[in-house]
Amino acid sequence: MTDTNQGPVTAEAALAFARDVYAGHGKIEILPKATVRDFADVAVAYTPGVGHVVRELVRNPEAIHEQTAKDNLVAVVSNGTAVLGYGNVGPYAALPVMEGKATMFRMLAGIDAMPLCVKADDPDKLVELVLALEPTFGAVNLEDVAAPECFHVVERLRHELQVPVLHDDQFGTATVIAAGLINALRLTGRRASEQRVVIAGCGAAGTACVRMLGELGFDDIVVVERDGILERGRDYEKPHWTRVAARTNPGGLRGGLAVAMRGRDIFIGLSTAGIVTPDMVRTMAKAPIVFALANPDPEISPRDAKDAGAVLTASGRFDFPNHCNNVLAFPALFRAALDTRARDISVGMCVAAAHAIASSVSDDVLGPERILPSLFEPTLYADVAEAVARQAVAEGLARVDPGIGAVAAHTQRLRRQLAERQTSLPPAEPSGPGRVLER
Numbered sequence: 001m002t003d004t005n006q007g008p009v010t011a012e013a014a015l016a017f018a019r020d021v022y023a024g025h026g027k028i029e030i031l032p033k034a035t036v037r038d039f040a041d042v043a044v045a046y047t048p049g050v051g052h053v054v055r056e057l058v059r060n061p062e063a064i065h066e067q068t069a070k071d072n073l074v075a076v077v078s079n080g081t082a083v084l085g086y087g088n089v090g091p092y093a094a095l096p097v098m099e100g101k102a103t104m105f106r107m108l109a110g111i112d113a114m115p116l117c118v119k120a121d122d123p124d125k126l127v128e129l130v131l132a133l134e135p136t137f138g139a140v141n142l143e144d145v146a147a148p149e150c151f152h153v154v155e156r157l158r159h160e161l162q163v164p165v166l167h168d169d170q171f172g173t174a175t176v177i178a179a180g181l182i183n184a185l186r187l188t189g190r191r192a193s194e195q196r197v198v199i200a201g202c203g204a205a206g207t208a209c210v211r212m213l214g215e216l217g218f219d220d221i222v223v224v225e226r227d228g229i230l231e232r233g234r235d236y237e238k239p240h241w242t243r244v245a246a247r248t249n250p251g252g253l254r255g256g257l258a259v260a261m262r263g264r265d266i267f268i269g270l271s272t273a274g275i276v277t278p279d280m281v282r283t284m285a286k287a288p289i290v291f292a293l294a295n296p297d298p299e300i301s302p303r304d305a306k307d308a309g310a311v312l313t314a315s316g317r318f319d320f321p322n323h324c325n326n327v328l329a330f331p332a333l334f335r336a337a338l339d340t341r342a343r344d345i346s347v348g349m350c351v352a353a354a355h356a357i358a359s360s361v362s363d364d365v366l367g368p369e370r371i372l373p374s375l376f377e378p379t380l381y382a383d384v385a386e387a388v389a390r391q392a393v394a395e396g397l398a399r400v401d402p403g404i405g406a407v408a409a410h411t412q413r414l415r416r417q418l419a420e421r422q423t424s425l426p427p428a429e430p431s432g433p434g435r436v437l438e439r
Contacts, residue, residue: 009319018099027099028106028115033069071341074113074334075137076101077130079120081146082169082204085273085295091117094144101143101168109331109381110414111338113141123149127156134162138338139345141330142167147203148238158344164337166345167204172326172333174208175350176372177268177291178216179357180314180324183371184289186358188311190265192217196285198264199223200257200299201271202230207240209268210248215351221248224260229253258283265289273297281308290314293324312368321369328372329353332381332411336388339407340398349391356387382411 018027036045043049056063065071080094081087098115105113116133120126130140130153142165145153150167157165166172185192197218199206202225210221223230223244230236230245231254253260257275261267262283269276269292276299281290290310292298295317302313302320314322333353337345360373360380373380386408392398402410 018096027096027103028113065341069112070136071138071338072110072112073137074105074111074139074141074338075116075130075133076105076113076141076143077116077118077126077133078142078144079118079126080144081121081149083144085297088146091119098143101141104327105141105331105334106418108327108375108415109335109385109411110418111331111334123152124156126153127160130157130165131160137163138341139163139334140165141334143169145169145204147207148240150204151207151240164342164345166330166333166337168326168330169204170208171212171345171347171350172330173205173270173293174212175329175333175354176324176326176357177205177209177293178212178351178354179328180291180322180372181213181218181266181289182216182354182358183361183366184266184312187366187368187371188287188289193219195220195265196263197221197266197268198257198260199268199270200260200275201225201269201294202238202241202244203270205270205293206268207244209270210244211347212350212354214247215347216354220250222251222253222260222264223248224257228256229260267291269293269299271299273299276300276305278304278308281305281310284309287311291324312371314371322371323375324372327375328357328380329384332356332384333388335381335385335411336392336407339385339402339410340389340392341400342392342397343399344397346392346395346397348395349388349397352387352391353384356384360384379408379412381415382408385411 019025034045036042053067057067076098078091078094078098080089080091083089083094083097095115095117098117102113102115105111118129120129140161140163142153145167154165154167195218197213197220199209199221202223206223210223213221225241229249230241232245232249234245236242236245258280261280263285265285266289267284271294273294276292281288288310289312290305291314292300292305293316298315302315305313314324316325333345333349357373360377360383361370389402389407393401
């Protein structure tokens with residue numbers, strides 16, 4: 001794997017990537033781990049051999065961890081109500097996103113992930129579907145589920161599911177933002193408690209970001225939504241806005257985004273494209289930090305933000321410097337949760353991940369265009385997973401303690417195995433679109 005920046009991704013490249021691969025279409029496949037060479041192997045792997053395993057699991061349910069793939073299998077669940085920057089496009093359009101997510105799980109942390117795009121706009125129906133899937137999976141990654149419904153879904157699942165669940169659009173994103181800010185402050189010599197932060201957008205990511213920044217010591221945060229700055233004491237139609245308002249805006253600001261940005265040290269955009277102008281950046285404090293993270297197009301382009309005085313910028317895209325993308329966090333968070341059989345993925349585990357991600361950028365490479373590591377760093381995910389696993393053990397969330405260094409070693413071993421297998425993949429054989437039959 002190499003770390004190269006080829007510029008903006010074309011539609012042609014994106015559509016061709018998984019259209020004609022060596023085994024049909026799509027980004028993922030399912031393969032057996034055991035070699036089946038003859039009828040004797042079939043008899044052991046399938047029937048009658050599985051009967052012995054069934055009886056063992058009836059006798060000892062805990063044997064599921066040794067006899068099945070459950071402990072390395074994550075359900076990537078979406079109802080397609082908040083896909084990337086496209087909104088409620090439905091579960092069919094969400095499927096390529098979930099396949100991409102599954103690819104990152106496997107490539108970066110050796111985790112087998114199954115995309116599950118479901119027709120379930122009703123949050124309680126979505127919860128019931130996920131609960132019904134529990135026997136098969138070791139963890140659940142919720143993805144692209146709209147706010148405020150996502151908060152209800154996560155809250156129910158955390159109480160009713162026996163395996164850990166993480167809504168990646170909340171704390172996966174917030175974890176990487178936290179890591180980027182840790183290094184932005186490290187680079188500029190600033191203290192979190194002295195920074196004035198403005199966050200545009202109070203959806204899933206914005207809400208989690210407020211919580212994470214509070215854990216890091218940021219105590220002057222203003223959050224802006226479409227109707228303006230969230231104000232303490234107001235009762236908003238969306239309950240999560242009311243909760244966020246109660247812990248932000250200590251100065252009682254009123255107005256819109258332009259007012260909120262005035263004199264602020266840090267801008268974090270989790271909203272929509274193009275809402276920030278260079279003039280708005282110029283009204284911020286001297287040498288502001290601008291994280292414009294709307295996808296696929298940021299609130300302001302990194303170049304425009306820098307021209308307006310930003311000391312450093314970050315975006316959610318991989319064709320700009322400082323890729324502040326949740327792919328830096330979720331593979332390691334889930335690797336640690338699986339290897340410890342954690343009951344939950346806590347805020348503390350996310351904070352541990354943020355510090356580990358930040359510390360992976362050494363002093364000799366830290367700079368305005370390098371506040372976050374590359375996803376191709378050879379030991380990044382092993383190191384972050386190890387730090388998160390130790391935090392899970394420390395918080396009493398781990399059902400098993402793999403031992404110091406074991407999670408890192410496991411992560412690296414799985415990555416090596418995948419790399420070796422990929423060197424032997426056959427070339428693509430275009431299959432063509434086929435002929436659509438009339439019905």
